[in-house]
Amino acid sequence: MPKILVADPIGAEGVELLQTRATVDVKTGMKPEELLAVIADYDGLVVRSETKVTKEVIEAAKNLKVIGRAGIGVDNIDLEAATNAGIAVVNAPTGNTVAAAEHTMALMLALSRNVPTAHQSLKSGEWKRSQFMGIEVRNKTLGVCGLGRVGSEVARRAQSFDMRLVGYDPFVSPEHAKSMGIELLSLEELLGQSDFITLHTPLTDSTRHMIGPKEVGLLKRGARLINVARGELVDEAAIIDGLNSGQLGGVALDVFAQEPPQNTALVGHPKVVVTPHLGASTEEAQREVAIEASEQVLAVLNGERARNTVNAPSVAPEVHAVLAPYMPVATVVGKLLTHLAQGQFLGITISYEGEIAEHDTRSLQAAVLAGLLEPITTGQVNLINAPVLARERGINITEQHNTASREYSSIVSATVETSEGKITLAGTSLRNEPHIVKIDDYWLDIVPTTPYMLFVDNQDQPGSIGAVGTIAGKHNINISFMEVGRLKLRGRAMMVLGLDDNVPPDVMEEIRDLGHIYNVRLAHLGSL
Numbered sequence: 001m002p003k004i005l006v007a008d009p010i011g012a013e014g015v016e017l018l019q020t021r022a023t024v025d026v027k028t029g030m031k032p033e034e035l036l037a038v039i040a041d042y043d044g045l046v047v048r049s050e051t052k053v054t055k056e057v058i059e060a061a062k063n064l065k066v067i068g069r070a071g072i073g074v075d076n077i078d079l080e081a082a083t084n085a086g087i088a089v090v091n092a093p094t095g096n097t098v099a100a101a102e103h104t105m106a107l108m109l110a111l112s113r114n115v116p117t118a119h120q121s122l123k124s125g126e127w128k129r130s131q132f133m134g135i136e137v138r139n140k141t142l143g144v145c146g147l148g149r150v151g152s153e154v155a156r157r158a159q160s161f162d163m164r165l166v167g168y169d170p171f172v173s174p175e176h177a178k179s180m181g182i183e184l185l186s187l188e189e190l191l192g193q194s195d196f197i198t199l200h201t202p203l204t205d206s207t208r209h210m211i212g213p214k215e216v217g218l219l220k221r222g223a224r225l226i227n228v229a230r231g232e233l234v235d236e237a238a239i240i241d242g243l244n245s246g247q248l249g250g251v252a253l254d255v256f257a258q259e260p261p262q263n264t265a266l267v268g269h270p271k272v273v274v275t276p277h278l279g280a281s282t283e284e285a286q287r288e289v290a291i292e293a294s295e296q297v298l299a300v301l302n303g304e305r306a307r308n309t310v311n312a313p314s315v316a317p318e319v320h321a322v323l324a325p326y327m328p329v330a331t332v333v334g335k336l337l338t339h340l341a342q343g344q345f346l347g348i349t350i351s352y353e354g355e356i357a358e359h360d361t362r363s364l365q366a367a368v369l370a371g372l373l374e375p376i377t378t379g380q381v382n383l384i385n386a387p388v389l390a391r392e393r394g395i396n397i398t399e400q401h402n403t404a405s406r407e408y409s410s411i412v413s414a415t416v417e418t419s420e421g422k423i424t425l426a427g428t429s430l431r432n433e434p435h436i437v438k439i440d441d442y443w444l445d446i447v448p449t450t451p452y453m454l455f456v457d458n459q460d461q462p463g464s465i466g467a468v469g470t471i472a473g474k475h476n477i478n479i480s481f482m483e484v485g486r487l488k489l490r491g492r493a494m495m496v497l498g499l500d501d502n503v504p505p506d507v508m509e510e511i512r513d514l515g516h517i518y519n520v521r522l523a524h525l526g527s528l
Helices: 012-019 032-041 055-060 079-084 097-112 115-123 149-159 174-179 187-193 213-218 236-245 283-301 317-340 362-376 386-392 464-474 505-512
Strands: 003-006 023-026 044-047 066-069 088-090 141-145 164-168 196-199 223-227 248-253 272-274 345-354 396-402 410-418 421-430 433-439 442-446 452-459 479-486 492-499 517-524
Touching: 003 012, 003 032, 012 023, 012 044, 012 283, 032 055, 044 283, 055 079, 066 283, 079 088, 088 283, 097 115, 097 149, 097 196, 097 223, 097 248, 097 272, 097 283, 141 149, 141 187, 149 164, 164 187, 187 213, 213 236, 236 248, 317 362, 317 410, 317 421, 317 433, 317 517, 345 362, 362 386, 362 396, 362 410, 386 396, 442 479, 442 492, 452 464, 464 479, 464 492, 464 505, 505 517
Parallel strands: 003 023, 003 044, 044 066, 066 088, 141 164, 141 196, 196 223, 223 248, 248 272, 345 396
Antiparallel strands: 345 410, 410 421, 421 433, 433 442, 452 492, 452 517, 479 492
16 A cells, blocks of 8 residues: 655545555654655655645655645645656645635625624623614625636625626636626726625736725725735725725725734724634635545545646657747746736637647647636646636637748747737747747747836837837836837837836836827736
8 A cells, every 4th residue: 555644734534535545644743854754655745834845855755656735825845846756746726615705705794784793792781783784685786806716606605695796807708707697897897886895816916906096986885895815905005095984885804915914903993894814714624625635645646647736747758859848938928918918808729830730739738828827816727727727717718730830940829819809929939948929910039038028019100119218217117128020111010128127007107198109018927
C-alpha cells in the first residue's frame, strides 16, 4: 500500500478515506527540517496552508507522486519544482462554495431584519420592537457581482426567496446567465436597480475598490451591500460616507482590507453587520475539502487523472519541443485580451498557423484560456482547469488550424467576441521569447516584458507620439518601449507603450482628451 503523510490538520473524514487505500501517518506541526528528514518515505503528501512544500522538500521527496492541498490556494507549494519532478499537485476548490453562499444569505437576512442589533438589545434587557422594523427580501432585486461558483450558488438560493436576480460579470455569456435566471447588466445599471448587492469577484487591479465613491453615488438610495469575497473590493471610507448619508441603507461584511479589521468606525457603525471571516467556517466545509483533497490524492496514486490537478500535464518530448516555446505566447495573448476586450464576453476563437497546427494543440488552448481567465477568477487557474472554468462561464470556444503561415513559422492568435464587437491578438515565439505581432489589422512587434502596457488607438499625425509621451513624463511614468502599427500613411494607427509604472485613471482621461485619440486601454501584465 502507498504511504501518505498528512502534515496539517484536516477533517477526520479525509484521513479515514485515505486509510481505506493507503498507510497514513498524521504528523502535524512539523518544523521544515523535520519534514525534510521524513518526506522521502512517502508516496503522497496532504497539507493545508501551514506546511510550506518548498523546492528543497520536493527534491528530498524521492518517492512522492502527489501533493494534496485541502483547500483552494496552493501558494505554499512550489508548483514549478513539483511539475519538474513529475509530482501532481491537486486541490479542493469546491468544498467551501456552499458555506460561502449560505453565509451570504445569512448576512443578507440579518441585515434586512436587524437581527444583530435586536439580539443585543434584548440581551441587554430592552424590549424595543418598534426600533427594529425590517424589510422583506421577497420581490426585491438582488445584484450579484461575479457569477462564478459562489455567486451562482447565491443566485440559486435567492430564487427560493422570490427575488429578482440581476448580475454583473463581463466574463459570463448572456445565455449562461439566462440559464440561471439572471439578467446581465452593466455594473452601473446593477447598482441603480438593486435593493441588495453581493460581491463575489476575485481581487484584481480592475476590481480593487470596485465599490468606491462613484459607485456609492450610483446606488439605489437605501440599498444594502454584502461582501464575503475580498475586503479590498470596497473602499471602506466611501462605505462609511454612504452609510452616514443614507445612500447605503446597511452593509454586511465578512472580510476586511486588514484582518483583524483596524477600521473601528466601519466595524462599529450601527448600520453595519460584521463577522470575522467565517465564510468557509463550517464543519461541513472543512469535511468537504478534506474528502475532496483525499479523493484527488488517491486517484493519482491509483494511476488515474485527478479532476483538480493544478500543475501542468506532461506531453510527449517531441511534441513538447515544438509547442513549449508557444505556451508563454498563448498565455500572454489570453491575458492581454482580458484587459483589451470591452463588453460582455460571448466567445473566443483560437487559431494556430504553421508547424504548431500539425500537433495536438489542447495545451495551447488551455494556455490561452488560463491567460484569459486568471486575472478575473478567484482561486488557481491553470492548464488543467482553464477549459473547465471557461465552459462553466458559458464561453463558446472555437479552434482553427492552418498548417501554412506566410509571416512566421508558427502563430497563435485569438479573437474574443463581446457584446461590443471583436478584438484579435496574434503572437509568435522569436529567440525563445513571446512576441505580440498583430492587434486586429495592425502588424507590429512587441515583446511584453513590462508590467504595464498602454494601447492607444489614434490618428496617425505629427505630434501623436510626442503628446502621449509628454503626458507620461509629466506624471513620472517611465516608458520602456514604444511600437506603432498603422494601416496607411496618416490613417488610423495603434500605438503601444511598455510602461514601468501604473497609469492612474485621471491620467488615462488626460490621454483620452487629446484630440486625435479614439481609444486608450491599459493592461497590467504583472510578472510574466
